[in-house]
Amino acid sequence: MKKYIKSNLFYFSICIVLFSTAGLMSVFLANILKRMIDTSTAKNITQFYHVMILTIFFIIINFTLHILRGFFKAKFLKKVMLSLKHDLFKGIFSKSIKDFNRENTSVYTSIFNNDLKILEKNYFDNLLTIISDLSQFFICLVAVISFQFELAVIIILINVIAIFVPVLLGKILSHKQIDSINKFSDLNVKIKDFFNSFEIIKCFQVTHKVIDNFDHADNIYEESMENFRYCEGIIAGFSTLSSLGVSVMTTLISLYFVIKNQITIGEMMAITQLVNNIANPLGRLSSELPLLKSTKPIELKLKEYMDIKMVQTGIKINGLNQITMDHISFGYTENKEIIHDFSYEFLKNKKYAIVGNSGCGKSTIVKLLLNYYDNYKGNIFINDVNLNEIDMSSVYSHLSMVHQNAPILNDTLRNNITYYNDYSIEQVNQIVHEAGLDHFVESLPDGLDTVINENGNNISGGEKQRISIARTLLKNADLLIYDEPTSNLDHVTAKEVEKNLLNRNNTCIMITHRLEDNLLERFDEILVLDHGTIVESGTFKVLLDRKGVFYSLYKG
Numbered sequence: 001m002k003k004y005i006k007s008n009l010f011y012f013s014i015c016i017v018l019f020s021t022a023g024l025m026s027v028f029l030a031n032i033l034k035r036m037i038d039t040s041t042a043k044n045i046t047q048f049y050h051v052m053i054l055t056i057f058f059i060i061i062n063f064t065l066h067i068l069r070g071f072f073k074a075k076f077l078k079k080v081m082l083s084l085k086h087d088l089f090k091g092i093f094s095k096s097i098k099d100f101n102r103e104n105t106s107v108y109t110s111i112f113n114n115d116l117k118i119l120e121k122n123y124f125d126n127l128l129t130i131i132s133d134l135s136q137f138f139i140c141l142v143a144v145i146s147f148q149f150e151l152a153v154i155i156i157l158i159n160v161i162a163i164f165v166p167v168l169l170g171k172i173l174s175h176k177q178i179d180s181i182n183k184f185s186d187l188n189v190k191i192k193d194f195f196n197s198f199e200i201i202k203c204f205q206v207t208h209k210v211i212d213n214f215d216h217a218d219n220i221y222e223e224s225m226e227n228f229r230y231c232e233g234i235i236a237g238f239s240t241l242s243s244l245g246v247s248v249m250t251t252l253i254s255l256y257f258v259i260k261n262q263i264t265i266g267e268m269m270a271i272t273q274l275v276n277n278i279a280n281p282l283g284r285l286s287s288e289l290p291l292l293k294s295t296k297p298i299e300l301k302l303k304e305y306m307d308i309k310m311v312q313t314g315i316k317i318n319g320l321n322q323i324t325m326d327h328i329s330f331g332y333t334e335n336k337e338i339i340h341d342f343s344y345e346f347l348k349n350k351k352y353a354i355v356g357n358s359g360c361g362k363s364t365i366v367k368l369l370l371n372y373y374d375n376y377k378g379n380i381f382i383n384d385v386n387l388n389e390i391d392m393s394s395v396y397s398h399l400s401m402v403h404q405n406a407p408i409l410n411d412t413l414r415n416n417i418t419y420y421n422d423y424s425i426e427q428v429n430q431i432v433h434e435a436g437l438d439h440f441v442e443s444l445p446d447g448l449d450t451v452i453n454e455n456g457n458n459i460s461g462g463e464k465q466r467i468s469i470a471r472t473l474l475k476n477a478d479l480l481i482y483d484e485p486t487s488n489l490d491h492v493t494a495k496e497v498e499k500n501l502l503n504r505n506n507t508c509i510m511i512t513h514r515l516e517d518n519l520l521e522r523f524d525e526i527l528v529l530d531h532g533t534i535v536e537s538g539t540f541k542v543l544l545d546r547k548g549v550f551y552s553l554y555k556g
């Protein structure tokens with residue numbers, strides 16, 4: 001976190017100066033109190049006017065300092081949180097697809113919703129309070145020493161004992177903190193899943209079970225929070241002991257010095273005031289310091305993400321001429337192989353269909369091509385270069401894909417289609433037409449500028465699919481991969497859209513369950529997959545004539 005302080009040193013330095021004045025202001029106030037009491041015992045009206053002016057001056061300065069502290073603290077926190085979130089977001093997006101998929105997306109959202117908030121409050125904000133309290137403690141201590149050396153020594157002794165235990169407890173607090181963060185992340189995953197499945201939960205009438213499930217996860221989280229709060233409570237107890245002990249001892253000892261005529265009543269008041277400003281900050285410090293320490297695990301966790309660099313090593317490819325899958329075997333888990341000895345060569349500008357029963361591994365083949373997983377046996381080559389040696393970003397720049405469940409942004413239809421790239425209005429309109437979206441766009445109140453809701457819940461499944469198709473076509477990549485692109489479209493629209501998809505001069509791999517003549521006749525090669533292996537391949541006509549697996553699938 002020091003890096004973020006360094007990069008915002010200007011605002012941090014101003015904050016240090018402003019928050020450090022807290023001690024001086026306490027001494028100022030103690031001085032005013034001393035003068036007030038001494039004036040009352042001397043009954044001197046000139047002294048009274050001096051004290052009055054001094055008090056007004058104190059109030060104005062104190063007020064101004066508070067305003068300035070608030071202003072610069074807000075600036076500092078804004079700057080530091082902006083750069084922190086930027087680096088974190090960039091770090092997460094620097095992950096490869098396979099690394100990103102290893103964690104549930106709720107884990108990432110929980111970092112932003114929870115971890116960063118804790119860091120802001122317990123580290124950066126807390127740090128400024130610590131500076132203020134340290135300044136009060138040291139400056140007031142020096143002031144007390146200048147009044148009464150023996151008194152200062154006694155105060156230090158009491159405080160050292162009182163602060164020692166909470167600092168030790170800080171380590172335990174830190175463990176409790178990280179435990180509660182992990183539990184919160186688990187709870188977040190559940191909440192996200194349940195909200196995403198809202199309609200299904202209602203239809204299946206399992207609301208009570210879901211509530212039980214939620215309660216269970218929440219219970220685990222709250223128990224971890226309860227442990228954390230217990231620990232905080234114990235630390236707070238020691239803090240109170242510290243400040244109370246010091247206050248009582250000081251008053252008694254000061255009284256003794258007054259009785260012995262070694263200090264005036266005004267000085268006794270000033271000392272009591274100063275000691276309060278030693279004991280109270282010290283009491284607070286004994287919980288603030290452990291809190292600061294407790295953010296260490298969060299810092300380490302975030303650092304892991306922020307240290308991820310966009311890996312752009314490897315060989316760059318300038319186009320996709322041929323893709324060779326050579327004896328590929330793969331399973332998501334060790335004991336279940338999904339793809340068995342799959343070998344095939346996809347050639348430039350040819351059209352391929354992959355068909356087969358549900359679960360036979362069609363999408364998995366595509367995921368392996370896209371390097372989502374690298375723990376397969378065999379080799380994948382692109383233009384004769386092994387996929388493991390290629391800079392994947394150069395591969396991604398030459399391909400585009402329509403996913404089975406197309407992700408939709410909570411943004412305008414235009415941005416959902418262009419994905420923030422710059423295209424002319426003519427290009428966008430042409431693609432809208434090819435994806436069969438003309439009527440849909442016309443029906444929208446703001447046309448392409450209409451905002452689509454989160455997950456596209458104000459549009460139909462077919463419209464979502466056509467947006468995804470438009471997005472893919474607009475990129476006009478060398479290789480277009482379609483995973484059941486028209487499964488949600490009516491027969492007529494599907495036919496029209498598929499015609500546009502296959503008319504293009506690109507390599508195309510389409511996974512489809514639509515075994516219809518007018519579609520299948522358009523492919524150069526149809527791969528028939530069964531249990532992760534190609535059992536037949538050829539043109540539609542050849543496969544029909546063979547009267548084998550494909551024929552049975554086709555005839556249903």
Ligand SMILES: Nc1ncnc2c1ncn2[C@@H]1O[C@H](COP(=O)(O)OP(=O)(O)OP(=O)(O)O)[C@@H](O)[C@H]1O
Binds near residue numbers: 357359
């Ligand atoms: N991330 C995953 N982790 C574990 N198993 C998975 C994962 N993804 C898919 N599978 C399993 O791998 C097998 C093949 O899945 P795949 O999605 O490739 O099938 P598919 O032929 O595309 O099916 P469909 O036609 O239904 O889309 C299935 O049994 C599926 O349950």
